[in-house]
Amino acid sequence: MSPMQRVLESAGTQAAHIEHLWWITVAVCALVFVAIMIAWLWALRRAPRADEATPPDVAIATTAESKSRRVVTGAVALSALGLVALLVASVQTDRALAKLPLEGAIGIRVIGHQWWWDVYYDDPDPLKTFSTANEIYIPVGKPVVITLQAADVIHSLWIPNLHGKRDLIPGHTLTMPIKAEKAGKYRAQCAEFCGLQHAFMALTVNVLPQPDYDRWHDAQLQSAPEPAADAAKRGHDLFLSGDCMMCHAIQGTTANARFGPDLTHIASRETLGAGRIANTPENMAAWIADPGKFKPGVNMPAHRVAKADLDALVAYLGTLK
């Protein structure tokens, strides 16, 4: 099932407020449009008919336009009323967005990078923290506060089914409180141009019932297992002695770098390259060999390595469920 990305199918409290405001705006604008069309057609209908012989109408130069003045004044007042109504609706929506109760909220930290999302589940107990990338899991009906930071340039997080946009600004920390009401899979997208691969910077939000979320959460806390098969063992050695560990982390090993996504549970993710391609062994091998083929300009370098080494790496990464 491909994730949904629709403003008009809100799946959360915040998005519902925004969708509500959207419908009010559409309704007011539609009313104004219809009123203007009617006035225009009416004016066309009652306009004086004339031919070449008709003398010019100079009435407006001699008589006061008291009637026109009344109509214009009335229309201006009506327009002002409509705009003020929209302003009130907008302020009310903002107030509603700010009033989301946050007791017992889950804290998630999202850091925008060119061009992927670094996700941290923080906890006062350091043993209960973990990180993942390009995906967020949240439970239904529980408030979540997403803390937004940027590592390089300005990004913007937009999960249309759950909330409006909010920027990720280097050196600043912003928050985005959300609450999902409907389980499902929703697509988020970087909404601020951030470089060559801006369009391929996607994030999946998985909204799960609480028990399923707890299961996922517990699984994420586990360290990577020791590889059993020979190929995976060789891949493990290559990972920890080669290029990979210079940028990536795998919990439970000596790989601890933070410049690329955490790979502790890479095999459980659905996509590679922030939603660019499906996470299959073939794609993984192609991605390691030349990520620039899928995302030109990506920070991960190409690796021209022997096929046996590549297969061993893919075999090892496949065990990181």
Added chain:
Amino acid sequence: MNARFDIAILLFAALVAALLAGCDRELRKLSKPDSGPASPAAVAPQVEIQPGQSGPGLKETVAVRTFDGNNAYEMNQGKKLFRWYNCGGCHAQGGGGMGPALMDEKWIYGHDPDQIYETIMNGRPNGMPSFRGRIPEDQAWQLVAYVRSMSGLASKAAAPSRADGLSASPPENTRAHLTPQDTGPQPPVKTP
């Protein structure tokens, strides 16, 4: 035709040529060249020290020299990698610490790009680890381009003009060109 007009045309042509020469400053070679000289026979690193866990490392099957000392993108990538790969852990921001300074005129193992490349990839005695199999070759060449810019050996028009984070030293493009003095044993320069 008067001589003044000819000189004006010549000056204009020179100006256009100079401007066109700047076109490659930002050129980004986003994909690695597919073909290149076959990978050289494995050279035993000069030192046993290696960043990360010791083991087989990832041997590249295609060796391509991608050094471009006048390209802003390559140098800036090198500057980023200098931080990412913790070169600053020993060399600080170029002023030196546990390792030698990189922003002065002294080059113990040579200032030629090929010599710096060998220093990074093979390591050097007394502390410089071998990065062969630890970083891809094109990244090593980016680091070479950046390291040369630290003492003003790169084109001022292309050297980094700002840092992403706080910096203790002036930007690379403002540094004076320091005539390199090779002080230690000189590894041979392979490519002309």
